[in-house]
Amino acid sequence: MYDVYKVREDFPILREMINDKPLVYLDNAATTQKPLTVIEAIQHYYTHYNANIHRSIHSLGAKATDAYEKVRKDTARFINAPDSSCIIFTKGTTESINLISYGWGRRFLKEEDEIIVTLMEHHSNIVPWQILAREKKLTLKFIPLKEDGTLDLETFKGLLTEKTKLVAITYVSNVLGTINPIKEITKLSHNIGAIVLLDGAQSVPSIPTNVQDLDVDFLAFSSHKMLGPTGVGVLYGKRELLEMMDPLLGGGDMIKKVTKESSVWADIPYKFEGGTPNIAGVIGFGKAIEYLNKIGLKDIYEHEKSLVSYTLTRLSSFERIKIYGPIDNESRLNIISFNYKDVHPHDVSTILDQDGIAIRAGHHCAQPLMDYLGVSATCRASFYLYNTKEEIDILIDSLRKVDKVFKNGDRRTL
């Protein structure tokens, strides 16, 4: 039996008071809170075995290297990668995607090639492709959405051509919570010879990920959205792709040999990890994976589902609230975006903040999606393993204050 109250005890920040009220943290799609084991692991590293990795002969260096490389293995196991050398540590999902754009796209794509993304992508899976498209004269196409916030797969099939070289797609929308049918999309893409990059920033923390079963060519995700520290990201890639890619950063630790004239790259994954990495962060990330494994992603997923369905039911009693995204519970993960009629999300967020509630208000780095929805911003509540039904009740009570403060008034702007 999943015991959320016991889980909460592991997160010291959940005992904080915000504006004299207990913190209700519902901004997990932005970043998640850290369990004590993660915080302590980072302190332990700096207190007891801080040293640079892959270089030093001394014992401290060996200990740090072992700890860092163990996390690579744990990460590979977490997403069922065939081999830990296919796991590259970056500073986040954004860097992982940019690494593919520079290291693979810039080298292998040529004029008139096409890249397909979706209308629900985060800017970090749009802007790198816009930059590349401008540089290489590529075409960037968008898979549209259906009314219910799911992808329009029929139109996608029409967008795929022999010119399509890459399909870059998110597993879960960071605004709508929509879960996309990745296996089907990957199959369709592979059929015409395109490779698939999966943005797993929102999904890997909650949905058990099996890269071999999904058969995606690349997967990018971030430590900080799954209980780990900021400044650590992961890029998984199929071995043959990683081997033919160029590095993004030239420097120390990524070479076999350097002469005055030229250099020979190191083997994967080291080829892509130039410079001293975020050693403490990676070690902290390892503890986050350990923690998630201990609790179990399946239980976390079920817990989030029950919170989402409870929240959707309670929100439906508000006449002035419009909810975006899938209504059916199966296509939605742990994210709910909504708007209050004639009240801006920033005002809603300020009112909730007075009650200690943290939600996100804004465009969520997804402006093409905002344009499609016809809004400049939304309110977004997102849940994780430590949130409770009682917290949702606090959210609902606080939302009632919005009606009171704004006196149910419409705006007259004609």
Added chain:
Amino acid sequence: MEIEELYREVILDHYQNPRNYGELNHSSSCSKGVYPFCNAEGENPLCGDSISIQFLIKGDILADIRFRGTGCAISLASASIMTELVKGKTLEEIDSLISRVKSIMEGEKDSTDELGDFQSLEGVRNLPLRVKCVLLAWTVLEEGIKDYRMEVKDV
């Protein structure tokens, strides 16, 4: 701070019933002769909110002004209040009004006496993340006046 102290009646009124909202049009504003309109736009990249302002200068007086935009109650109320405060004032008076508003919001000691409805926005000073919302319209107007002066100088 109680939330009602922030969202005062006056702010809600300006938000829900904005003054000088819309666009200027030639026939009503310039019955005698054609005066050039000035346009200025700006946005807050943090939230994607935007405001556009049109104004009409006669001599050295800002004779008329309209605004449009998407934004929170605080930024749109601030814009509405601003249009009321600047209409009919000389550009120099507006310059000093803008710098006074900025120094108030940046926490330098200054009273909001004689600033009319703007007094109701004083409480936002306690919410550093929302100060930008108050200042958006004022910054856009400031840029617009700067552009106007450049153009006049060029002619």
